[in-house]
Amino acid sequence: MKENVSKVISEVVGGMEREQIKELLETPPDSSMGDMALPCFAFAKVMHKNPASIALEIKEKLEDYKDDLCIDRIDAVGGYCNLFFDRAEYVKKVLTSLQQDNHGVMKTGEGKTVCIDYSSPNIAKNFHVGHLRTTVIGNSLYKIYDKLGYKVVRINHLGDWGTQFGKLIVAYKKWSSKEAVEEKGIQELLDIYVKFNSEKEAYPELMDEARGWFAKMEAGDKEALSIWKWFKKISMIEFERVYKMLGIDFDSYTGESFYREKVPALSKLLTEKGLLVESQGANVIDLSEYDMPPCMITKKDGSSIYHSRDIAAVLYRKEKYDFDKCLYVTGLEQSLHFKQVFKAIELMGYDYYKNLIHVPYGLVSLEGEKLSTRTGNIIYAEDILNEAINRAKELINEKNPTLEDKDNVSKKVGIGAVIFHDLFNQRIKNIDFSWDDVLSFEGTTGPYVQYTYARAGSILRKYGKKITDSNIEYKALTDDSTYELIKAISGYEKAIEAAATRYEPSVMARFLISLCTTFNKFYQECKILKEENENVKTARLYLVGLAKDIIVEGCDLLGIQCPEEM
Ligand code: ARG
Incomplete structure (x- = not known):
């Protein structure tokens, strides 16, 4: 609509480009002020007249084009030109477009590949509420890009390499046993890691031992690697449990340990390109010219580091997937890390550095305090999901005790609540975790959306017959609340x-919330099954079906x- 309207306006009033006019067109907050409005203040300078008389002039000129533009009425009010669409025509347009394949969503990404690096937890550490954010944001981006026709590669860049594993091996040998790890899983690894960190103050030699074990890992020592592999297996069991609850899969679990082997070749390449410099025994890329600390490639002892493993991963992914874009969903606190990594790729002369995108999200805190495994100020993802499922079950038992398959429904509702809570706010906003917020099922929540879906389904079940799109009378969908629903869809x-x-x-x-709000208003204000006029009833039922499809897809x-x- 904006395209057509702006085209006509740019033809009838001189002095302003079509694109500029398109930018000016607004959607009024309330349909009583029209379906589209043109504020005329910006024309005042070009036309040397006051906005009110310009609005009047534009209105008069547009009157001749009303039919072409499917406009029913034009009002000039103050400096605004308010356009009211021909509702039946508009309804027809919207519904016809939604009837197309893929609900009319253009597959603009066809032939293009996006890599999404998300979740990527560190092994031997619990999967906490912060990881939940990257996991659900990344998964949603995967679904959205997939819907647009992109080929998406879902990458779990596991944090499975680094000096912490040296510490863990020392701690394991000193304070734990095979039985304890097998019995308590990640929790045992975490406990001994915490113990290591508190003991190392008093016994600094522990750090030397830890460095020694990590060096052994880097050198391929059998014993060191087999303990590390075992820790990794134990961790993966826990992660996979969470992924299963969330219904999440990955195409690749190629993590940091995979890339450390590629760092020597990377170092060689950087040397050839004249980018590698020595600094206090370590090898770095100097980024002082760009106001950044140096990007470390190898440490004093020659071992790889988070940065160099990430640079190696970029080169590998480009080669393997030939991505058009590679997204990194991590906390905002890693911004500098990614700036350094992307800068390194740029300095290496690879133009695709432009297609590396850090997608940061805000911090999660708990009662205003930073999350920390060390101080115990932490909440685990699995506990949140389980608690939400229990809460959903309680509510169902209270409100709908005869519901079939309560366990499954509680899972969908509880988990839906947690995911929706995470995704509803802009990702960059910090979240102070609150059980009450996450477990609230009212207002702008996942269960509210799910409930609307179930309500639509129940109407259709009661009706019992199928409605096709060929017998819809568009005019029957033009009353105010129905029209608002169409606009939302x-x-x-x-x-x-x-x-x-x-x-x-x-x-x-947010789209889903506005769709569900308008749907529920429509449901309250319009008769559906009880409607006497068959044409109106069929059209409304058809709309209920469409809304239901869009809600579940959304x-x-x-x-x-x-x-x-439910
Ligand atoms: N393992 C890291 C963490 O838990 C996140 C890794 C993100 N991905 C990457 N390619 N650096 O903080």
Whole structure:
């Protein structure tokens, strides 16, 4: 609509480009002020008249084009030109577009590949609430890009290499046993890691031992590697449990340990390119010219480091997947790290540094305090999910005790609540974790959206027959609340595109809330099954079905499943 309207306006009023006019066109907050509005203040300078008389002039000129533009009425109010669409025509346009394949969402990404690096937890550490964020944001971005036709490679860049494993081996040998690790899993690894860190103050020689074991790992020592592999296996069992609950898969679990072997070749390449300099025994790329600390490639003892393993990973991924874009979903605190890594790629002369994108998210705190495994100020992802499922079960027992398959429904609702809570706010916002917020099922929450889906389903089940799109009378869908619902649905494709370009699943979450709010208003204000006029009834039922389809698809784009009943 904006395209067409701006084209006509630019033809009838001189002095301003079509694109500029398109930018000016607004959607009024309330349909009583029109479906589209043109504020005329910006024309005042070009036309040397006051905005009110310009609005009047534009209105008069547009009157002749009303039919072409599917506009029913034009009001000039103050400095605004308010356009009211021909509702039946507009409804027809929206519904026809949604009836197309993929609900009319253009597959703009066809032929392009996006790598998404997300979740990527550190092994031997619990999967906590912070990892939950990268996991659900990354998963949603995968679904959204996939919907747009991109080939998506889901990468779990496991933190499975580094000096901490040297510490862990020392701690294991001193304070733990095979039985204890087997019995308590990650928790045991965490406990002994914490113990190491508190003991090392008093016994500094522990650090030398730890460095020694890590050096052994780097050198390929059998014993060191087999303990490390075992720790990794134990960790993966826990991570996979969480992924299974969330319904998440990855295409690659190629983590840091894989890339350390590629660092010697990287060092050689950097030397050839004249980028590697020695600094206090370590090898670094000097980034002082760009106001950044040096990017370390190898440490004093020659071992690889987080930065160099990431640079090696960029080169490997480019070679293997030939990505058009590679996204990194991590906390905001890693911004400098990625700036350094991307700068290194640029300095190496690879133009695709432009397609490496850090997608940061805000910090999670607990009662205003930083999360820390060391102080015990921590919440584990699995506990949150389980608690939410229990809470959902309690509510279902209270409100719908005869519901079938309560266990499955509680899972979908509880997990849906946690995911939605995470994705609803802009990702960059810090979250102070609160059980009450996460477990709230009212207002702008996942269960509210799921409930709307179930309500739509129940209407259709009661009706029992199928409705096809060929017998819809568009005029029957033009009363105020139905029309608002159509307008809300019409934003589907835009919401997907905006969520993709801004790497922002919250756009989708907010779209769903506005869709469900308008749906529930429509449900309250319009008769559906009880409607006497058959044409109106069929059209409304058709709309219920469409809204239902879009809700479930939108939820899927967030990684949320909808139970048929709840
Ligand atoms: N393992 C890291 C952490 O838990 C995140 C890794 C992100 N991905 C990457 N390619 N650096 O903080």
